[in-house]
Amino acid sequence: MAVLRSYRRFVVVFWQFLPLLWGWARDKRRFLLFGGSRSVTPEMRRERAQILLDSLLALGPTFIKLGQLLSTRPDVLPPEYIDVLEELQDRVPPADWSAAKVVIEDELGPVDEVFDDFDRESISGASLGQVYTAKVDGDPVAVKIRRPGIEELVEADLRVIRWSIPLIVRFVGQGQAFSLENLADEFAKTIREEMDYAREGRMLQEIRGNFTDNPDIVIPRVYDDYSDARVLTMEYISGTKISSVSELEARNVDRSEVAETLEEAYLQMIITDGVFHADPHPGNLAVQDDGSIVFYDFGMSGRVDPFVQDKIVEFYIGVANQDIDGILDALIEMGTLSPEADRAVMADVMELAIQDARGEDIETYRVQQIIGKVEDTIYEFPLRLPPNLALVLRVATVVEGVCVTLDQDFDFITVATDYLADEGYREESIKQFVEGTAEDFQAAATSAVRVPPKLERALDRVEREDLHIRADLEDDNRVIDKLGRRVVLGLVLATSVPTTAFLYVTADLLSAGVSAAFTTAIALALYRSFRRRKSGLRASPQFTRQNLRERD
Template sequence: MVNLVNLRAYWRFLIVFYQFLPLIVAYSRDRKRFFVVGSGRSVTPEMRTKRAQILLDSLLTLGPTFIKLGQLLSTRPDILPREYIEVLSSLQDEVPAAEWAEAKQVLEADLGPVGDVYDEFDTEAISGASLGQVYLAEYGGEKVAVKVRRPGIEELVEADLRVIRWSLPLLQRFIGQGRAFSLENLSDEFAKTIRQEMDYTREGRMLNEIRENFAGNDDIRIPNVVDEVSGPRVLTMEYLPGVKITDLKTLDEMGIDRTELATRLQEIYLQMIIDDGVFHADPHPGNLAVDDDGAVIFYDFGMSGRVDSFIQDKIVEFYIAVANQDIDAILDTLVEMGTLSPEADRQVMSDVMELAIADARGEDIEQYRVNQIIEQVESTIYEFPLRLPRNLALVLRVATVVEGVCVTLDENFDFITVATDYLTAEGYREETIKRVAGEVSNQLQATTQSLVRVPPKLERVLDRAERESLTLNVRIDDKNKVFDKLAKRIALTILLAVGVLSSAILYAFGASWQPAVAVAAVTLPIGFLLYRSFRKKKKGLRASPQFTRQGLKEQRRKD
C-alpha cells in the first residue's frame, strides 16, 4: 500500500510540476530577469490577477485535494496577495459525482447490500463535492441523506499530501521568511483537516456534540445522525430540506427578515467559538439553508474544529477592544495570540486598524486615506508581520466566510454592533472589566509594597557606596562575541604598531637593511589579519522590518 502511494505520489509530483511550471518560470524571472543574471522584475496587480487565474485553472485540473487547498488559500491573506484571494474565492467545492456503481461499492463494503439496508435509495446524487457525494434515501419510514465517500479518494489524497510536502522547499524559495512560516503551518493544518474530513465517524461525533450544545434553541437546526447505518465512509443523517441562505428572492417571498437572519447566524457562530469551543468550519452558502420557520439549517460537518480556552479569551478581548475602538488593546491582543509580530510598526498597524473599524461600521472615510493606506495594505498584506497559528486557521476561515454570507443577506450589516451586543448580553464585557480591575488592583498592591520596601534597601546601598565597600558583579551576554573581536583587533593593532615602529627604527639607525626587512615581513601578515577582521562579512540571518512606512513607499514606487 505504501509503495503504491509512493509511486502514485511520484507520478502526481510530475503532473503538479507540469501544471505549475508557467508560474514557477514567472516567479523565477521576478527574482532574476534572465533566471541566472539580471535584476528583479516589478509585478503589477494586473500580472498578479493573470497569474491567479492560471493558479485557479491548475487547481481545478489537479482535482479534489487541490480544490480543497485552493479554498483554504483563499482565506489566507498572510500567504497570498489580494488579487489571488479574490480569484480563488470563486473556487467552489463542486465536482461531478462519481458513477453510482463505484459509490455503491463503497457503501456496501461498509454497510452491506443497499436493498437490505435502506427501504428506498435514489441512485442520483443530489450533490457532489471533492471528497464525498450525497444521496437521498428512506430508512425506517423517514427520509434520510446518505453521504458516501468518493471512491479511491484516500489514495489520491495521501499521494497529493506527499506532493505538497515535497513541494514546500521549492515554494519557499519564492516567498519571504514570514510567509514561509505561514505556508508550513498551512500545509500541516491542511493535511490534518482533510484527513479528518474524510473520517465520517468523526464528523458524526462533531455533529452530535454541536447539536447538543444548541439543544432547545429554535434558531438553528442540525440533522440527527442515524448511527446504525453509518460508518467511517458512510454517514446517514436526518434529511432537512430548506432554502439556500443566499436565495434572497425566495427568502423575501417567505417573509424572512434578512437582517435578523444575519444577526442570528453571527450569534450562532459566536456561541460556537466563544462559548462552546467547537464549531462548524465550512459555512459557505451551500452548507447553510433556512426552513419555513426561519431557522438556520447546517449541513456538512466534515470541516469542523475546536478552540482552546486561551484563544477563546483572546477572541473576547479582541472583540471588546474593537467595540471600544481601543487600538492599542487590539494590537496587544493580536500579539498575545501570536498573529502579529511584536516588532511590527505599531503606528502603521494602528492606521490600518482605524480604517478597518471605520469601514466595518460603514463610516465615511476620506478617499485619499483609503488610497494611501488600504490599497497599499491589501496589496502587501502577505508581507505583513502577520502570522496565523495553526489553531486560528479555521477560525479565520469561518470569520471570512460568515462575513460574506451576512453581507449578502444585508449589505449594511454591522458586525461590531452584533458582536458587542452578544458579549454584553452574555456578561463577557463585565467579566473582562472585572478581570482588568483585578489585575490593576494587584499591580497597585505590588507597587505599594515596593514603595515600602525600596527606600530602606536603597539607603543601605548608598551607605555601602559612601564607605567605598560597594561591589558590582556585571555579567555581559555577548552571544555575537563582540568583545572577543574587539580584543583581537586591539591586540593586532598594538602588534602592528610595534612592528612598523621597530622596522622604521632598524632601517633608520641599523647598520644594514636586512633586519628591518625581516621585521616588516613578520609585521605584514599582522596588518593583513587586522584588515580582514574589518572586512569579514557577518554570518547568520539579518533581520529587517517586514512592514514599515519606507516599505510602503518602495511598494508604491514599484506599483
C-alpha cells in the same frame, strides 16, 4: 505501486505549476542565473493567482481542497491570491452510481435491503464525496458517500505536496517557508479528517447537542446504524438557500433576524462551546419558513481551546471599545501578531483599519474590514497563524459576508458586543480590568516607597565616581558587522587607489597591475555590499499610512 503512482503524479503537478515556478524564479533573479530582482505589481499577482486557481482545478479533488485551505492563510499568500482563491468552489461532477454502490455495500450491505428506498441520482457532488436521498423507516434521509478511490488519490497527492515543499520554499521568504511546512502538515490532517465520516458524525452530534434548546438552529440528526467511516446517513431537512434573498422575501422571512441568528450561532460555537461548523458558505446553510437556520456538511469542523476563546473575546471587546492596545495584546497572545513587530506601526494600522471601517455613527463598523487589514499585515511581515485560528478568521469573514447579503446594513460588531454582554463576557472583562488596575496601583505605591532610597544610593556612587554601566548590544541581523565591513572596505579602497597610482608612476607595470586588480576587487566587493538586498541596512517591511493609502 502507490509510490510509483506518486512519482507519476509529481511529474503532472510539476508540469502544471511550472509557469508559476518560472515566474517566481525570475522575480528573484531577472535572468535566472544573474541579474537583480524585479518588482511584482498587484496586477501580476492577480494574473498568477488565476493561473494557480486553474492549475488547482485541473489537478482535481486534493488540490481543490488545498486551494480552499490556502484561501484561509494570509500568512502564506498575498491578498491578491486570497481574493481569487476565495472563489474556489468544491463542486465536481458526481461519480457513476455503480462505483458509489460498491462503497455503500462494502460498508452497510445491499442497498435495497438496508434502505426502504434509494434514489440513484445524487443531489450534490463534491471533491471528496457525494450525497443521495433515501428513506429509512419511511423517513427521508440524506446519504453521504465517500467518492470511490479517493483515498489512494489523496495519499498520492499528499506525498507529492510533501516532496514539493523543499522546491517551493526556494521561491519564498523565510516566514512563508515556515508557514508552508506547517501548512502541509495541517492540510494532511484536515483532509484525512474530512474523509473520515465517522468523525464528521461525531462532530455533527456534538454541535447538535449544544443547540438542543435553541429552536432557531436546526442540525440534522445522525442515523448511527446506517453510517460508517465511508458512509454518513443523516436526517434530510429541506430549506431555502440562505443567499436566495428574493425567495426569502417571498416567504416573508425576516432577513435581518436570520443574519443576527446566524452570527450569534457562530459566536456560541466559537466562544462558548469550543467546537464549530467551519464551512459556512451559502450552499451549506438554508432557512426554513419560520426563520430557523439549517446547517449542512460538517466535514470541515474545528475546535478552539479555552485560551484562544478567551483571546477572541478580548479581541472583540477591544474592537467594540476601540481599545487599540487591547486589540494588539490579544493578537500577540493568540500568536497572530509577532511580538517583535513594531507596536507603534501596528497601532497605526489598527487605528486606520477602524477609521476606514467606521461609518457616520462611531459604533458602526465591520469586523471583516479590520480582519482584512490584519490579514494583509500578516503577509507583509510575514507572521504565522495557528491553524485553528486561521479557520476561525476565515469563518468570521464568510459569516459576515452571508449576513451582509441578507441585510446590507447589518452591524456585525454591534451584534457581537450585545452577545458578549448578554453572556456576561464584558462584565467579566471590566472586573478583570478593575482587578488589574488595583494590582498596578498597589505595585506603583510599593515602588514609590522603594525607589527614593535606591536613587539616593545610586547618586552617592556617581558622586564617588564609582558607578559603572554595562551595555550589551544585540545585533541579530548582523547590521553592525555589515556596517563595519563596509567601513573597512571603504578605508582599504581609499588607500589602494593612490597606492596604485603611485606604483604606476614609480614602479613597473606588473606591480601597478596587481595593485589595480586588488583595488578593482575591493571596489566590486564594496559595490555588491550595497547592491545586495539581503545585505542592505534596511528594516523589515512595515505598514505606514502612505502605503495603506496606496494599497487602497
